[in-house]
Amino acid sequence: MPRYMKKRSKKAGLPPGTLVYIGDRKPDGVRITILDYDESSFHEMDAETVEACFPFKEKPTVTWINVDGIHEAEVIRKLGECYGLHPLVQEDILNTDQRPKMEDYGDYLYIVLKMLSHADKSEEILFEQVSLILGRNFVISFQEGKEGDVFGPIRERIRSGKGRIRKTGADFLAYSLIDAVVDSYFVIMEKLGERIDFLEEQLVDRPSPKTLHSIHTLKKEMIFLRKSVWPLREVITAMERGDSLLIHEQTRAYLRDVYDHTIQVIETIETFRDMVTGMLDIYLSSLSNRLNEVMKVLTIIATLFMPLTFLAGVYGMNFRHMPELEWPWGYPAVLGLMSAVTLSMLAYFKKKKWF
Amino acid sequence: MPRYMKKRSKKAGLPPGTLVYIGDRKPDGVRITILDYDESSFHEMDAETVEACFPFKEKPTVTWINVDGIHEAEVIRKLGECYGLHPLVQEDILNTDQRPKMEDYGDYLYIVLKMLSHADKSEEILFEQVSLILGRNFVISFQEGKEGDVFGPIRERIRSGKGRIRKTGADFLAYSLIDAVVDSYFVIMEKLGERIDFLEEQLVDRPSPKTLHSIHTLKKEMIFLRKSVWPLREVITAMERGDSLLIHEQTRAYLRDVYDHTIQVIETIETFRDMVTGMLDIYLSSLSNRLNEVMKVLTIIATLFMPLTFLAGVYGMNFRHMPELEWPWGYPAVLGLMSAVTLSMLAYFKKKKWF
Amino acid sequence: MPRYMKKRSKKAGLPPGTLVYIGDRKPDGVRITILDYDESSFHEMDAETVEACFPFKEKPTVTWINVDGIHEAEVIRKLGECYGLHPLVQEDILNTDQRPKMEDYGDYLYIVLKMLSHADKSEEILFEQVSLILGRNFVISFQEGKEGDVFGPIRERIRSGKGRIRKTGADFLAYSLIDAVVDSYFVIMEKLGERIDFLEEQLVDRPSPKTLHSIHTLKKEMIFLRKSVWPLREVITAMERGDSLLIHEQTRAYLRDVYDHTIQVIETIETFRDMVTGMLDIYLSSLSNRLNEVMKVLTIIATLFMPLTFLAGVYGMNFRHMPELEWPWGYPAVLGLMSAVTLSMLAYFKKKKWF
Amino acid sequence: MPRYMKKRSKKAGLPPGTLVYIGDRKPDGVRITILDYDESSFHEMDAETVEACFPFKEKPTVTWINVDGIHEAEVIRKLGECYGLHPLVQEDILNTDQRPKMEDYGDYLYIVLKMLSHADKSEEILFEQVSLILGRNFVISFQEGKEGDVFGPIRERIRSGKGRIRKTGADFLAYSLIDAVVDSYFVIMEKLGERIDFLEEQLVDRPSPKTLHSIHTLKKEMIFLRKSVWPLREVITAMERGDSLLIHEQTRAYLRDVYDHTIQVIETIETFRDMVTGMLDIYLSSLSNRLNEVMKVLTIIATLFMPLTFLAGVYGMNFRHMPELEWPWGYPAVLGLMSAVTLSMLAYFKKKKWF
Amino acid sequence: MPRYMKKRSKKAGLPPGTLVYIGDRKPDGVRITILDYDESSFHEMDAETVEACFPFKEKPTVTWINVDGIHEAEVIRKLGECYGLHPLVQEDILNTDQRPKMEDYGDYLYIVLKMLSHADKSEEILFEQVSLILGRNFVISFQEGKEGDVFGPIRERIRSGKGRIRKTGADFLAYSLIDAVVDSYFVIMEKLGERIDFLEEQLVDRPSPKTLHSIHTLKKEMIFLRKSVWPLREVITAMERGDSLLIHEQTRAYLRDVYDHTIQVIETIETFRDMVTGMLDIYLSSLSNRLNEVMKVLTIIATLFMPLTFLAGVYGMNFRHMPELEWPWGYPAVLGLMSAVTLSMLAYFKKKKWF
Numbered sequence A, B, C, D, E: 001m002p003r004y005m006k007k008r009s010k011k012a013g014l015p016p017g018t019l020v021y022i023g024d025r026k027p028d029g030v031r032i033t034i035l036d037y038d039e040s041s042f043h044e045m046d047a048e049t050v051e052a053c054f055p056f057k058e059k060p061t062v063t064w065i066n067v068d069g070i071h072e073a074e075v076i077r078k079l080g081e082c083y084g085l086h087p088l089v090q091e092d093i094l095n096t097d098q099r100p101k102m103e104d105y106g107d108y109l110y111i112v113l114k115m116l117s118h119a120d121k122s123e124e125i126l127f128e129q130v131s132l133i134l135g136r137n138f139v140i141s142f143q144e145g146k147e148g149d150v151f152g153p154i155r156e157r158i159r160s161g162k163g164r165i166r167k168t169g170a171d172f173l174a175y176s177l178i179d180a181v182v183d184s185y186f187v188i189m190e191k192l193g194e195r196i197d198f199l200e201e202q203l204v205d206r207p208s209p210k211t212l213h214s215i216h217t218l219k220k221e222m223i224f225l226r227k228s229v230w231p232l233r234e235v236i237t238a239m240e241r242g243d244s245l246l247i248h249e250q251t252r253a254y255l256r257d258v259y260d261h262t263i264q265v266i267e268t269i270e271t272f273r274d275m276v277t278g279m280l281d282i283y284l285s286s287l288s289n290r291l292n293e294v295m296k297v298l299t300i301i302a303t304l305f306m307p308l309t310f311l312a313g314v315y316g317m318n319f320r321h322m323p324e325l326e327w328p329w330g331y332p333a334v335l336g337l338m339s340a341v342t343l344s345m346l347a348y349f350k351k352k353k354w355f
Helices: A050-057 A073-083 A087-094 A152-160 A170-205 A209-241 A249-314 A330-351 B050-058 B073-083 B087-094 B152-160 B170-205 B209-241 B249-314 B330-351 C050-058 C073-083 C087-094 C152-160 C170-205 C209-241 C249-314 C330-351 D050-058 D073-083 D087-094 D152-160 D170-205 D209-241 D249-314 D330-351 E050-058 E073-083 E087-094 E152-160 E170-205 E209-241 E249-314 E330-351
Strands: A031-037 A042-047 A062-068 A101-104 A109-118 A125-134 A138-143 B031-037 B042-047 B062-068 B101-104 B109-118 B125-134 B138-143 C031-037 C042-047 C062-068 C101-104 C109-118 C125-134 C138-143 D031-037 D042-047 D062-068 D101-104 D109-118 D125-134 D138-143 E031-037 E042-047 E062-068 E101-104 E109-118 E125-134 E138-143
Touching: A031 A050, A031 A152, A042 A050, A042 A152, A050 A062, A050 A073, A062 A073, A062 A170, A073 A087, A073 A138, A087 A109, A087 A125, A087 B249, A101 A209, A109 A170, A109 A209, A125 A170, A125 A209, A138 A170, A152 A170, A170 A209, A170 A249, A209 A249, A209 B249, A249 A330, A249 B249, A249 E087, A249 E209, A249 E249, B031 B050, B031 B152, B042 B050, B042 B152, B050 B062, B050 B073, B062 B073, B062 B170, B073 B087, B073 B138, B087 B109, B087 B125, B087 C249, B101 B209, B109 B170, B109 B209, B125 B170, B125 B209, B138 B170, B152 B170, B170 B209, B170 B249, B209 B249, B209 C249, B249 B330, B249 C249, C031 C050, C031 C152, C042 C050, C042 C152, C050 C062, C050 C073, C062 C073, C062 C170, C073 C087, C073 C138, C087 C109, C087 C125, C087 D249, C101 C209, C109 C170, C109 C209, C125 C170, C125 C209, C138 C170, C152 C170, C170 C209, C170 C249, C209 C249, C209 D249, C249 C330, C249 D249, D031 D050, D031 D152, D042 D050, D042 D152, D050 D062, D050 D073, D062 D073, D062 D170, D073 D087, D073 D138, D087 D109, D087 D125, D087 E249, D101 D209, D109 D170, D109 D209, D125 D170, D125 D209, D138 D170, D152 D170, D170 D209, D170 D249, D209 D249, D209 E249, D249 D330, D249 E249, E031 E050, E031 E152, E042 E050, E042 E152, E050 E062, E050 E073, E062 E073, E062 E170, E073 E087, E073 E138, E087 E109, E087 E125, E101 E209, E109 E170, E109 E209, E125 E170, E125 E209, E138 E170, E152 E170, E170 E209, E170 E249, E209 E249, E249 E330
Parallel strands: A062 A138, B062 B138, C062 C138, D062 D138, E062 E138
Antiparallel strands: A031 A042, A031 A062, A101 A109, A109 A125, A125 A138, B031 B042, B031 B062, B101 B109, B109 B125, B125 B138, C031 C042, C031 C062, C101 C109, C109 C125, C125 C138, D031 D042, D031 D062, D101 D109, D109 D125, D125 D138, E031 E042, E031 E062, E101 E109, E109 E125, E125 E138
């Protein structure tokens, strides 16, 4: 099974709206946290059961329900029922190989994002799906719950009441979550940049088949990164330009800002792709270069010693009548001839600039 | 004859609307099954003759007529006449190398899809054309009837009355059929993913000309897959966004969902294409690498032994006056010289990092 | 002169609308045939002089004037004058390296197509330009008249009165001519498919520089095919979607049908291009593979025999004091040493999987 | 300095509208010729000073002022002032590395074209900028004046009064100039086609590094050609579709005609690019082929003679006890063994199809 | 850290609008200069503190405030507050890895550009971000302040009162700044052109791995150049076509002019990219060519001497009964045979055109 592909096939044949979790089973239970606030009040709690979220639906304050772990279909179903989510949305939340998208259901927007992180120590990039439901006065976020998230600073800002976040509505909260996800991409980009730099040095100093393998892995990772980030562009444009009443005029400037960041990430990925492609060319031509070097050594050696060996062979023949063999200065003469041959060969190579 | 191309040429020169079956003759006869249902009633039958389908045209219930085997032009003609299908539509149903398309004829929509399946055990992908006619209260589906179909679960859902299908109209049935076809693509994608994984391992462990051949075959299959899936995007968009009265508002959300799935399949195909292209690069550079390795061995051997053989040759010469030959320590001295030459050569290779 | 390029330069500097025939002179004279028909009547004749065509202009029946051979500018000029063709249209009819296009002059449409055929026995594809003038009640078709045409079945259908053609207007006749041209593309595509298949087999069995040459020729032919077929798409769209009153509503469905065929031809060409490109990759890597094979053989041979030859050389030296030479078992010992060296070398190659 | 790039940098920092001639200084002075005509009258003169052009501004006849040599900024400035040209237009006329463009200033259109020609005997393509000012009743054309122009036939047609040109307005004159420029491209294309043909033959018969160099030069020339011709498409479309009152309805059909020609030139360039790219592939694989050939010869020779030389070496050893040496038929036996080895090697190569 | 990437990651998690300087710390302080002018008056000063800029906000004259050094967030914040800049704009000014963009905030436009320069003596291209705020009667420009700027000539023109600049508004000043930046690109392009020319010569005369490295560096630089210049196209289009009241009608013609220049720069970059890609191909095939040359030398030498050495070996065998050895003319006969073999080999190579 390729690691970037989910077992989507197990859903084939089921009716639409069937809630089946696609992805690796996660051992821990589902964890639901609720942050409820307005400019003056703030309330934070862990929900024991999903029913604890229901009363917040009607409160005028902004409510952020974060669901960590989406493998229990029942939780999604109950939440969905209470908050009036379309069965297809419920299905999509469970389906973790969605591409980023935004769907406007009138009462709420459904947004899918990819959260990226690095596995501890390893260079592998992990992809986690985040689904956001933006309603009039609430945001529900669903995570796979594998690796922690990037929303810590936002929670902190809500708690402390700093910045605009407590003074604004649910749309600004949704924007902040998207912004946090996009900001985290820059961290990934920098690590990738470092890897590319390291590979480039390696390429110049000591290229090896391992270098090729690393380039190939990098290239593949870039393919998947691209797939996760490209559609985000449209998602944010759709939010900014769309005519949904859920998004206020002041928030649109902020969405434009996060749109700019997305474009930057996309451009960086494209730049990296170009660079990695260039590295492959360099690798291939360094291989050719090396082959040329090796072949030159071989040719020089062969060209030097073959005539000499032949000469030695001639005077190693056992003919009875070989006058040269009798001459007292025959041996030095042959040695001299050999030196002359060698020197002229070397001169030839010099002229050809072979060394 | 390339296997993906049909003998279209035998139609050249015939007037438009001529019913000629393009494709391989299928031995069995045509099999027509009828499912007729509404929320409360359900009726299933095998039609002995095509005339058995005619009474359902005027019934208010939803009727699904499935025609398995399209090689008998007469059957298509009679059905087409009864249900008012345009001669060009009748022609297209028989013509099995259509690209996926949707045509709005006012009273009915004509939809062409490609159903994919794996031949038993083999890795070859089979393409089968499915034509759908969506009328106000009926759906007619035409299959080539080669390999069974992917509509089993839908029949089951209609029979059992589970889910929305019995409560909704013909448009939802058509959507369900399209959805089943698209869902089956994921199965194909997974098998392809496994093959790519397997080839990648092979590429690293033991690349051979056979690997190259497999990559090439895979690439060709991808070309045909792409051709079958890409146009589906437009088909579904046309259905969702179109202004046909045959498709109700509630069904459009479901069409959007199947559209998302199609995009995912397309993206997966593109990703696979990128990966396969990358594999070809890897294969080529592993060839170069191996050549380099082989040449290094040759060069090392030649460079080590050529000077030695020359030295031995020199002292194999038969000159009468070669003072070295008389020296008692001449032989050990030459052996020593040979060792010295060998060692310095080895040091040179070591410095050049050749082994 | 590249064969696909016409001597266009001889027109440089002439005023627009000057009638100069571009192309190879054709020995035979111009042949004009007239078919005049409506639902009830049918009349066919060969026009001795161009003036014989003039009376048909005002007749209410549908008239098809087919001009075979366009090298006599005078004929075109006279016909053009009588039927009111713009001087630029007259010029374009003579100019045989037009790209397919459609121009709406209000009273008539001017359509340029490329008719393809295979030269007898050879694999070369011949390109012939067909110009159509579609008026209210007439169609004039101009051919270069090199190789016969693909309109035979249409003439037959008109004569026999079968099908819709006698019951409909000039626009359906024009459609039928275009359809016949597009249908003939499928024949070309199949032959190309067979050639590609044949080349692919050759590539696997016995690649040679000749194979490369064939691939290259095929690729070049594809470039020209593409150039002839791509613009047709727009031509037919312009006819179907355009607002010309010359094309009736019922004919548009047929134009949509021929549009679908054009798309299929275009897709087939693109597929072939991808396949041919893939074949080039295969060819190149099979070259590398063979080089590797050859080099392995060389390296194995050299690595086996160089040390042995050296050993033999050592004991061929003529030193007076070489104790080994005196030993009674010296010779067998050396032979044993040689065998040991050989066997260890073979084991090394075995381990490296060189054979 | 790359030859296709002008010293644009010397303008950096100057205010917009500063008249600085960019390009190589041309020794001769500026030459201004005036053609003034209407249907009945015709007047031709060489203007001694730029002031001689001023009276024509108000005349109702069509005036064509052709300025040959644009290196004297003062001339441009005076003409510009009299005819009311925007300072930026005056600047652009002097600036000879403009890309083709059309700008509508209401009272006049400013059109930039590239005129191409071949240097005498050499294959180098020369690029010369032509600026046209199309006013209500005048056309001013500015040329660099390096190599003569392609407008001779137009002058002749005006003088003789043949064709439409004397009967129509300034817009038709401007069209005629553009048409002459585009027609001259076909001459360039044919020469290029011949060069490509010649190179292709060379590629098959005797590829050499010089061939590669020629291909590379051709490719570079194509890049610059493309840059000069592509934008013309938009220029002509803008003229034809634009709403400028300076262009009459009848002229638009002619512009459409020249548009078609431009498309043909562009397609030819693209075709040539594809062909040149294909030639590079052929060249590279012919290199590989040759390497394979060379290596096969080497391997056959080495494989034949190494075992033989070894055998000879064995019996050249000086061991006292080598029984074979004493046998009377030892020598013939060894010769026989050598022949056997050679024959079996040859059989092996035969089987491998190496020759 | 790749040099073209800024430490963007240190902003991850901060609320939007937080002012954090991204980039290398610059030791010197911030320098603010003010130019205030209208047609009749002119005033120039260095602002000691940021507060000195505030009074100019309300003056009817045009004010240009240039901030050199953006690492002190406080300065930006104060200026921003006084001139009413949106927090996101303030943030973006500090954030030096923006892509060029234009944002319309109603009261003012925010424009981001990249200023390019060459490091002294080195060939490295430096990228510096310039932010412009265009208000009704003021322009504020922010530079990183690393390397001086390209605005000197504009200051001079304002001081001297030459040209249009003193007679026009703030929009013309903003245009002039953009124009100066774009003009400076031409200088960069010319240097690049020279480098490409130099590399091309090197490629023909003496290609080496260093050449490859230079090509690779050039290619990478092109990637970043492209990224900096491409978006400028949209920026200027947005200014020219936009409906902002801050830009007067007369200025739009000038913006169209700078747009043309941008297109020229972009086309030059694309041309360079094509040329560099072509150079890589040339380099690779020159490597192959050289390998072929080397291998031919080796093969010729081996093919000449191997048979000869074998022959010598045969007559160096010690068989007792070798009749040839006794023949008086045996030795000359063998020498003759050797010459014959050599000559026939040479003839063979001659025929194969190997030298």
